[in-house]
Every structure is written in C-alpha cells, then in structure tokens.
Amino acid sequence: MRKILIYISIFASFLIVEACEDFLTIEPLDKTSADVLFSNVAGVKTVLANIYQKMPIEDFTWTGGTGFNQHPGGAFGGWHKAGMTDEAVLEPNTGRQPGVFPGNYWDYEAIRQVNQFLETILTLKDEGKMTEALYTQLYGEGHFILAYMYFKLASRYGGVPIIDEVQKLSESGDNSALFVPRSTEKETWDFVLSECDLAAANLPTSVTTSDGIYRATKWAALALKSRAALHAASIAKYWTNAALTGDAVNAKLVGGMTATDASNYYLQCINASKDIIDNSGKTLYKPNPASKTEAAKNYQDMFETPSMAWDEVIFMKTYIDGSVTGQQGHDIDFWLYPQQCKFQNLYMAARFGASLNIVDLFEDYTDDGNGLSVPVKTRTDGVEDEYEDDPKNLTSLTQPFIYYDNQYDIFKDKDVRLQASVVLPGSTFHGTEINMQGGLVQMDGTPVIYSVSTAVGPDGNTYYTYGSANEAGYSAFGLLGTAAANYSSTGFALRKTLQDTKNVSTPALGGSTQPYIEFRLAEVLLNYAEAAIESGQGDAGLAKTYLNAIRKRAAHTDEIPATLENILKERRVEFVFEGTRFWDLYRRREFHTVFNASKRYSLVPIIDLRVNPPKYIFLRVTNYYDQAAGGRTFLTRTYYGEIPGVATNNLIQNPGY
C-alpha cells in the first residue's frame, strides 16, 4: 500500500513539473487549426468554398421543410418548390402546399463564419501574407455572401438583428451586448443593398476558369441588388394589401415603409439592372432563333446544360456527382421523371404535376401585338373557365368538345417555352412518347375517368382508360389518392432543368450534376421593366425593348406594350418552375388572394369512343388533391415567418404567432 502511494507521489511530481512544458499541449493530427487554415491563401480559399456552400440558395438541394444543401434533398421524395405555388401540384399527401411558410432560415452561425472570414483576410493582408488584389476579391465575395444571407432573412422575417462583426464574450461578464435586437424592416433592406454595393465595388468583372468560374462577379452582386431592391420596393408599395398589426408592426420590424421608400428602392433596382445590361457584356442566350423549333431547343438547352449558356447566366451553383462522392449532387432527375421514364419504382417518384393554370398562361403565335394568354382550346363554344370537381363520378359528358387526333395537337400552337418547360401529353421525353390519358367515353356515352377499365371501340379495338394495359405505360392520374400514386395528378410533368436529351451519368440518388442557375440576364431585364413601370422612373421605352427581347428569343415576332400586366405575365412564363413565382406572390402581396380556398386545375385527355375512329377530348377538372383538401389557403401572417427562439433571444415576435 505504501509502495503504491510512493509511486503515485512520484508520478504526480512529474505531472507538476511537466505541466509547465508544452509536450502535453500537442495539436490534434486529424484536424487543421484555425491558425494554420488561415495562415495561407490555399487555406483561406478552403474556408471561402465552405461559406459559398452556406449560401441559402433555393436550388435542387433545398427542401422547404429541412433546409438547404440536403443530400439527398430538394427533389427527395418528389419535392419541388413549384408545388408551393400555382405552378404545380405534387407531394400531395404530405408537406409543403401553397400557404405554408417556405421553411425557416436562421443561420447566424454561418453569418458568424462570414464575419470571421472577413476579419481574418484583413489580418492576413495587414501581415503581408495576401496580395491587395486577392484581398479585394475575397472581401467582395464575403460581402456578396453576407448580402445574400441577409436577403433571405429579410424576405422571410422582415427586420432581423444585423450582426456584421464577430461577436465575443465580454471580459467583464456582462454579455447583454450579444443580444442584438431586430432592426426595422427598412434598415434590414438598406443593409442588404449596401452590402451589395460593397460587394459590387470590390468584385472583379469576370472570373477565370482556372480561378473558379462559379465564383461571384460584380454582376452577380448587382443582380442580387436588382432582385433585393425590387423585393423591398414591392413590399413598401403593396404592404397595405395585407397589412398586419401588433408589436412588431408598431416597432416597424415588419412593414413601416413609405411610398418614398418604394420609389427609392425601385430606383436602386433600375440603376443596378441598367449597370448590368449596359456594362456586363451579358446577352440573352441565342436571342434571335431562326425558327420556333430552334427557340424551343435553345430555351431547353439553357436549363439542361447551363454551362453552355454563360452568355446569359450571371451566377450559378454547380455540383459533383453525389453517387460517387457522398453528400454531393442532386436528385431532381431521379424523382421527377414521368412514370414512363423513371429510374426506380420508389414511393413518391414521378409525382410532379404542372398545373393547367400555368399551361393556360402561355401565349400562342398569333402575334397581334397584345401578348394575351391563350388558354388551351377544349370546347367549340369557347367556354374555358368551367371545371369538373368530381370527374370520377360523372355520368355523362355533354359539353361541345373539340375532337383531337392525338394528345399533343391541342398544344401545338402555344409559345415554345411551354413545350421546353413542361412534359405535355403526347410529347416525347427521353425518347418515350408520354401518355397522360385519364379516361374514356364508352360507345354508349358513359364516361369512365380515373379508374382502370377497358371498353371496345367502334372499330372493334379494345381501349384502356389510361391508354395502356400496363401501369408503366402511362404517366398521369393513376391510383389517385393512394400511397402508390406515382403519377402526375394534373396531366403534365416537369421538363425544365431535367436531363431530357442526355442521360444522367449515374441514375441514382445524388447522380444529377446539372448546375442550378441563380441569376440570369432575363431576370435583370424584367426587373428593370417592372421597376420602371411600377415607379414611373427609368425609361419606359427600354422596358418595352427588354420585354420584347425576351419574347423574341421565344420566337415571337410582334412587339407588345410594356404594361404591368404584360410584364408580370412574362415573368411567370419565362421563369416558370425557377422559384420566381413563389417570391413574386410574397413581395407583391398576392399570395392570400391567389390562394383563398383555391384549387389548382388539371387537364384530362379522354379517348372518346362515340366517334369513329375514336378521338381525344380534353376535360378541364379541379385537381384531385386540391379538391380533396377543400382548396389551399394562404394566411396573411405567413408573409412573415415565426422568429425562432424568442424565449431566449428576447426578440419581438412577428404578428400572428
């Protein structure tokens, strides 16, 4: 016993002695310390890549409910942001329907990382370890990313705490300064715009392939400013359409902006947009197509292979193959191909249903200078605003239908961006003719819709309700309302951004690598047009030129006037499924009127056996899932999200929570 005590004492004395030595404070070998990482330019660039990754871009890997950079994510389980708007119906049984907040974003940890990055590069420059030129670029990038993060915070919550330095615990123990209160909504937007200016003033006008073609340029910062300023201006102008009340409103943490503010923000949008249009060298991708066919191909190419379209693209996010490297890539192809083309028979696949609402919105090529939408023509009497709520239980179909020889002809005169964005009935996707049939009319006039059945036609042939005897032989309306309903519920599917003419390198989760376009010139052009017409500032003539340049790229030959209605319709058509519609409904305070127990619509191609040979008729119906849900409603409080953690961060909560 005594011996042990002695040994312990001796050992303890070693410890006491050695405690003063460094050999116990070794650096871990499997990690890189901040000092080392920031001590050289390569390390700094590693950190830079990390904070680029933290940008809350609503891309293919964003899932409203769970957040950004989800692997697998985004399209995982058939999710797509268009389903939160009137552009599409999908993921019908769960999840984020119109009227639901787009998912929290409250990543002050990432903001701290950016602030830390900005402080560190300054130190490195001061110590002579970094050139002035590199510092300027990195400084610009840091502020661009910060602007983007605060833009996403402001658009979700209104005024938020603005933290533009690395917060430190106080020596005195009084940490009350760490609890930064919310700034007003106006101050927050002003901060976003001033950060954009700071970024634009320091970023290079172009980046090289060797340095990183996907890094931000001056034009990316200005494109962000154009978008953010238009957003802020719209809220200032349209806030009263859905005014809220409560403590947050009284303190101007939400709302509280004036007509002067609106005018000022519109002007900032105009100036930023004009700078890009005049000086960036960007043009529309293939602005003068020789034919409609070429225009359709160009437009589809831009999203299928965005790297071909750097002429127009200002900023985009790219991916590496996630089926080879873990936690990478995206799944949009995996989940959203139509049933007839999908890779594997998995739950929730192939459910993308572009709405009839958006299909009807596209123009035709009458090109008579008015630019009006032309709904698809289903009836000889021109009535195109009647919809059947319950097609399955119909006992007769007596409307004066137009007869079509096939499923596709009804769309053949529409704006080519429709066929380039939507998989239409009877069109070809991945070499397969897509069949969206959803019913038949028996020879005795009895309709059979939405259920598996057969009937003999006047020509003696057997016809199937879904146009095929085989469950993999059709892409719409199958098994509606069941868990296995891996079909479009609208009669349309997604084409834009999907790999249609090419094959996905590895048809697996994370196997898609096509880049996501965040900013492109077309948006800047329409931002300018909207800001000019809304505010009476800028040049209305240029607004018209820009509006028509975009239509010309889609093979239109006429010039239409730059009315607000035309500009907003053009936005919906040109940017369909790109996520623009969702935030347009937000900023212009239209969500609660567009979605007030509202139902989206579907188009059911039906084979009619009353005529010989049998032909197709098209029935306008209320979407099955919206009908079952009694419509979708957006509450005005949802214009601002619920601030997380108010019990501990002491922030004033937004109205209605």
Next chain:
Amino acid sequence: MIVMKKIYYLILLITGLLLGVTSCDMFKIDTFSEPDAQVFGAIRDSIGGGLVETDLQNGSTIGAYELGEYSSNPELRTWYIKENGEYRNNLVYSNTYRIEFMSCNFFPYTIPQLEIKQGANEIDFNVVPFIRVKNLSITHDAPNSKIVATFYIEGGKPTVKVASMALYVFTDMHVGEYINKTVSTGTGQPTRSFSPAATIDPETQYTLSIDLAANASVFSVHRNYYFRVGAKASQAGVGTIRSNYAPYVVIAL
C-alpha cells in the same frame, strides 16, 4: 445471510428516500394559478346585430395576446368561433388582452386593451361583415330533382366586390366551404365565380342549384341533408378573406 440483510437495509433506505422526495414539492407541476375566467359571446353585425356566420375550420378566429404581467413577449392565443358566429372559451386567465381580428370574414380591426375579469365575461364583438347573404330560400324542387337556393347579397362597404358564391351540402350542421360533399354540376349550378370580382348589386337575386339526379351517389341515403349558401368577397387592403354565410337549412331527402 449478511448479504440478505444488506439488501434489506438498502431497500429500506431507498424506499425512505423515495418517500421523502415525493413528500416535498418536487412533483408539483408549477405554482401558477389555474385559468380563472370564462369568455364567451358572439360576432355580431354592427348593423342589425345579427350573428356573423363563419366556418369552424379555416374560418374567422379571435386572436388574443395576454398583456399585463406577460406583456414582454406575448404569444398568440386563438379563440375559435363556431359556425353560427358564437364563441366560448372556458379556460382563460383574467388579465388585459390585445384582441386582433385577422383573416376573418369581416373588416379587420384591433382592440388594444380588453379587460377579462375573473369569472364569466360575456363580450360581443361588433363588426362590419364583407358580405351579407339576405332573404335566403333553399327549397327542394322535386319535379326537377333539384335543390334550389335563391338569395340576395349586400356588401358591408361600397368598395366590396363579390368573388364567388356557392351552395354547399353536407350530412351535418358543420357544412361550409371546407366541409362539404363534392357535387357534380350536371344541369345545376352549385357554384359561381366572378373573375374579375363583380360589383355587388343588392337588387340582384342570385340562384344556385344542385342537380340531385346527377349526384345520386351523394344523396343515396334517405336522411336529413344540410344546405348552406356562402359568398366570398374581394376587397383590397384587408388581407386574407373568409366566406360569409347565411344559416344552414335542413332538408330531408
């Protein structure tokens, strides 16, 4: 044997400790008082004092924020309103409240301070409904196998327009925009929508109808059916708009 005895003492000790613990306040949930007030009343039309009917699901609600002692960061408490426009909440704390009407079927407003006393509080809220559905008649037109509703509508203010109207049917009194049977149009006209929203003429009589023959599967059972007419307004600057209703009518089919 010694081991047994040790275990015996151990059990005694643990039991004693447990008993000791339970006897103290540790298991009391909290020291707050229970809800000590009840609040009830109705949403009434400021003209005529009639009840302003709504939906239970996705209808008008009363938003209450408890001020006073908890005013630093009050959370929204929702007091629900029954279809007929009455409401009751029996578990409320007496305190001062801020009342907000948002996303309702009448013009929104806020009551900055509302005193709820201990015990029963009967409070009626006078409002301006977006639309009044008046002179309603819902009848069974047996020869034509239809349910026919006729009515007039009136805007709460001159600026109000009408966006849509509908005749709903269900098998109980909760019938409305969100609780109803899906009906086929057939030769009837169960809904009308106006795009753009139409100016309201209080002199116009509207007729909506449900074709019973075309909806044989909905009305397959002989029983009481509940019919109700709703109209939805269009009005700028008031946020989310809910439907206005006339009281339901029961018809045995």
